[in-house]
Amino acid sequence: MAETLMFNALREAIDEEMARDQTxxxxxxxxxxxxxxxxxxxDLYQKYGDLRVxxxxxxxxxxxxxxxxxxxxxLRPIIEGMNMGFLLxxxxxxxxxxxxxxxxxxxxxxxxxxIRGPGGVGRQLGAEHSQRLxxxxxxxxxxxxxxxxxxxxxxGLLKSxxxxxxxxxxxxxxxxxxxxxxxxxxxxxVPLDRAEVVRPGKDVTILTYSRMRHHVMQAVKGLxxxxxxxxxxxxxxxxPLDFDTIGPSIQKTHRVIVVEECMRTGGIxxxxxxxxxxxxxxxxDAPVMRLSSQDIPTPYNxxxxxxxxxxxxxxxxxxxxxVTLKV
Amino acid sequence: MVQERTLPQFQAQKTExxxxxxxxxxxxxxxxxFFEDKCAEMYYRGKxxxxxxxxxxxxxxxxxxxxAMRSDDYVCSTxxxxxxxxxxxxxxxxxxxELFGKETGCSRGRGGSMHLFSSPHNMLGGFAFIxxxxxxxxxxxxxxxxxxxxxxxxxxxxxxxxxxxxxxTNNGQFFECLNMAALWKLPILFVVENNKWAIGMAHxxxxxxxxxxxxxxxxxxxxxxxxxxxVMAVRTVAQAAVARARAGEGPxxxxxxxxxFRGHSLADPDELRSKEEKDTWLARDPIKRFEAYLLEQKxxxxxxxxxxxxxxxxxxxxxxxxxxxxxxxxPDDLYKYIFAED
Numbered sequence: 001m002a003e004t005l006m007f008n009a010l011r012e013a014i015d016e017e018m019a020r021d022q023t024x025x026x027x028x029x030x031x032x033x034x035x036x037x038x039x040x041x042x043d044l045y046q047k048y049g050d051l052r053v054x055x056x057x058x059x060x061x062x063x064x065x066x067x068x069x070x071x072x073x074x075l076r077p078i079i080e081g082m083n084m085g086f087l088l089x090x091x092x093x094x095x096x097x098x099x100x101x102x103x104x105x106x107x108x109x110x111x112x113x114x115i116r117g118p119g120g121v122g123r124q125l126g127a128e129h130s131q132r133l134x135x136x137x138x139x140x141x142x143x144x145x146x147x148x149x150x151x152x153x154x155x156g157l158l159k160s161x162x163x164x165x166x167x168x169x170x171x172x173x174x175x176x177x178x179x180x181x182x183x184x185x186x187x188x189x190v191p192l193d194r195a196e197v198v199r200p201g202k203d204v205t206i207l208t209y210s211r212m213r214h215h216v217m218q219a220v221k222g223l224x225x226x227x228x229x230x231x232x233x234x235x236x237x238x239x240p241l242d243f244d245t246i247g248p249s250i251q252k253t254h255r256v257i258v259v260e261e262c263m264r265t266g267g268i269x270x271x272x273x274x275x276x277x278x279x280x281x282x283x284x285d286a287p288v289m290r291l292s293s294q295d296i297p298t299p300y301n302x303x304x305x306x307x308x309x310x311x312x313x314x315x316x317x318x319x320x321x322x323v324t325l326k327v
Numbered sequence: 328m329v330q331e332r333t334l335p336q337f338q339a340q341k342t343e344x345x346x347x348x349x350x351x352x353x354x355x356x357x358x359x360x361f362f363e364d365k366c367a368e369m370y371y372r373g374k375x376x377x378x379x380x381x382x383x384x385x386x387x388x389x390x391x392x393x394x395a396m397r398s399d400d401y402v403c404s405t406x407x408x409x410x411x412x413x414x415x416x417x418x419x420x421x422x423x424x425e426l427f428g429k430e431t432g433c434s435r436g437r438g439g440s441m442h443l444f445s446s447p448h449n450m451l452g453g454f455a456f457i458x459x460x461x462x463x464x465x466x467x468x469x470x471x472x473x474x475x476x477x478x479x480x481x482x483x484x485x486x487x488x489x490x491x492x493x494x495x496t497n498n499g500q501f502f503e504c505l506n507m508a509a510l511w512k513l514p515i516l517f518v519v520e521n522n523k524w525a526i527g528m529a530h531x532x533x534x535x536x537x538x539x540x541x542x543x544x545x546x547x548x549x550x551x552x553x554x555x556x557x558v559m560a561v562r563t564v565a566q567a568a569v570a571r572a573r574a575g576e577g578p579x580x581x582x583x584x585x586x587x588f589r590g591h592s593l594a595d596p597d598e599l600r601s602k603e604e605k606d607t608w609l610a611r612d613p614i615k616r617f618e619a620y621l622l623e624q625k626x627x628x629x630x631x632x633x634x635x636x637x638x639x640x641x642x643x644x645x646x647x648x649x650x651x652x653x654x655x656x657x658p659d660d661l662y663k664y665i666f667a668e669d
Contacts, residue, residue: 022478051477057510062462062503069466072451073401075473092459103664105444105452106435110667142665165667 002185007177009151010040010116013158014078016187018048021076024162027054027063028080028117037082038118038177064090064115068097071167072109078162081117084171085131098167099142111142114161116170119147120211120261121298121309123175130298130305132262134171138239138271145238146192147171147210151181153236156190164192171238173211193237195245201231203323205249207272208259209235212310216259219315228323238268241275250276254285255322261309264292291318331607332538334584335552337560339620344559349626350635352394352558356386356614357639359410362419363589365643366409366426370593374651375426379440382410384556384588387613388520389414391561392488392581395569401449401487403464406441407520408453411490417445419646429653436656437664449485457491458498461517464489465504468515468578475575486572488516488565494525496539505580509546514572516565517580520555526591527599543580555583556611559620586611 004012018024025048026041032055035042045053056063060081067077081087087094098111121130137143144166148154154172161168198213199220208216213234223230231249235241250256256276258269269290276288293309344352363381370379382389385407393402393414404411412422417433425432426440433445441455451467454460467487474483495501496519508515519539523530531537543550549571553564561583568579586608590597621627627635663669 025473025477049477051473057503057506059499059503059507062465062500062507065459065462065500066466066469066504066507069403069451069463069468070470070473071466072463073467073470075470092456093462096456096459097454097463101444101452102667104434104438104442105446105664106432106437107664107669108434108444108446109451112667 002183003180004151004183005177006151006154006179007038007040009155009181009183010158010172011042011044013155013162014041015044015047017159017162018044018052023074024076024078025052025054026078026080027056027067029056029058029082031055031080036080041080060086060089061093064093065097067113068093068101068111071111071113072101076162077113079113079115081115083129084117084119085128085133087115087133094137094143094169095140099140102142110165111167112165114158114168114170116158116161117172118174118177119171120173120175121293121305124300124302124305126300127297132293132298134169134238135262135267137169138268142167143239144168144192145171146236147238149173149176149210149213149234151179152183153190153196155183156188157192157236160189160192168192171210175211193240193242195236195242196234197231197245197249198234199230199232201229201253203229203253204231204255204257204319205246205253206230206232206257206259206319207235207246208232209238209268210261212259212261215310215312216315218312219319222316223319226320228320230319241272243275243279247280250280250283254283256284256288257291257319257322258288259291259310259315261293263295264290265295267292286322289318289322291315332584334554335560337554337557337563339557339559342559342563344624344626346626349621352390352562353617353621353627353632354635354639355390355394355414356558356617357636358413358419358642359386359389360614361639361643362409362413362422365647367589367593369426369647376428377439377441378406378592378594379426380407380592381589382407382587384608384613385520385522385585386410387558387561387617388490388518388555388583388585391558392516392518392565395562395565396486396488399449400485401451401464401467403451403460403467403487403489404443404453405460405491406453406455407492408441408443412443412445412450412453415445415450416448417443417450419642420649421445423646423650424653427650427653428655429650430656431649431653435664458495458500461489461491461495461500461504464515465508465513468508468513469511471514472511484514484573486514486516486569488518490518490520492525493519493521493523493530493539494528494533496542497534505543505546505548505578508578509548512575512577514575515578516568516572517578519580519582520585521582522585522587524587524591524600526595538582540580540582548578548580550580550582552582552584555585556608556613556616558613558617
């Protein structure tokens, strides 16, 4: 076991997969000589050379399309979005070509590629660098969307994503890169399509992902002290949703709260709520509740920014109300 | 009508062409023309749907470039992709069946006219949004260089030809990819089919520098202007560019001055192009011009040309029957091909 920071866990995942498979390469802005804006690819160019750790010009849509072409012809590109918000500039290549091309080509080509990088609201980075845009991509057919949340799952999930034959959007969180954890010395993979039961419980199911997992766990401390026993599930896979894990939990607790960092309108929670209503309506003792961030551009001011995203106290209050008042 | 650009002069007599090469090129051009004529007929008879963009008039570009390449090279196209696919070796049966939405189509009926793909023929696609195929082609070219220089595969010398129109050269992806191709010396041909018009937007109204080949110079890349109605001229330019690319010397921008003989698509009323302009270009029909060259050089005789035309017409009829008789996709397969495991 070795204590590892999350950004180093991600780096280890890339390093191990590049050593294992010569068709794996990294491309993006400042991934090479600079080592990545969060040092996830630090010094890898020295080990693998400039072609396998390719510093690109600032041309997001074009280098994303280039990765699609490389993937179609047998390579396994890993794109680093310096900030996942920059994906907006590559939306066409991600949607039309990464996501849809396999289907449109009638199965002629597969697109094994990973698009990873820091997402989420950081500390006063302003609206454009504090995007909550994972939900923007969930309607694109053919994409898998994954969000990591601990050093352990970050490493194992990224290795699985690199080995997956489909395009995977891999969301890291800008405020989680310095999480520390003892990681196994042996190689391990974490499956992309499995939600993680973070804490078993019987009173209510809390569905969450990425940084909000940690806000939820803070709230859980207070809830447990009040005698409430919540089950916490980290979705991991935002698309497709793992109803093999979500379903049995709801059948046990009959109450669901979704805690997400993305915006309320058209968010991940909106899709989950609709899916639960489709599949498990009869199991529910109360309407599914969503705690989402506000439908506004992320403000710069620190107080306004903290009001924009869900805070642990709000989670605690909402869960307590749902469980004790039986609403 | 804007004053026509003077077409660059080319002395075809100085270029070597064997009889078998002449036959391959002529067959390919005739196949392209007859195929598109049949598409128009089928569209107007209500047998074919969607947006259908025909290639009539531009055959010298597809045949001149792709028949100067190897079968393991890559081709990347636009929404006007039928003839590029045919030149790349995708059987006419599979292309026609795709246009009929059949399971036997090259994209299994999921793509349609603007999305022709064939991995066995390294046909990277029909890309229907302007410019979006250029980065994909760049990726295929990067892959060749990666295999050669990062993985040490000496035989990884495949070249990619990326086709697009004059309108695309005002799009950012064009400039971004020219930059990266030159920066990394990628084995790629950027082939501009300058047919003077986007849909209703004349090239001169859309760009501050109408001579597209000059745009290569700022990237330190060779830019060549060629008479896109002369297959021998296109072939000669393409051969030089392919040789450079294969030798690791990097990309070339080729501007082919050409013309589409039909509207933008079969839904286009084509009201903005003057009769005078159309007549000027119709008189430059690339197939008639190549026939004259073949006869003059005594490479093929009229009887041989007619035999080829008859045989190709037979192949088109066969492709049509095949497409009509082929099954539609199974509705149970609606979700097939979303993911790689499907």
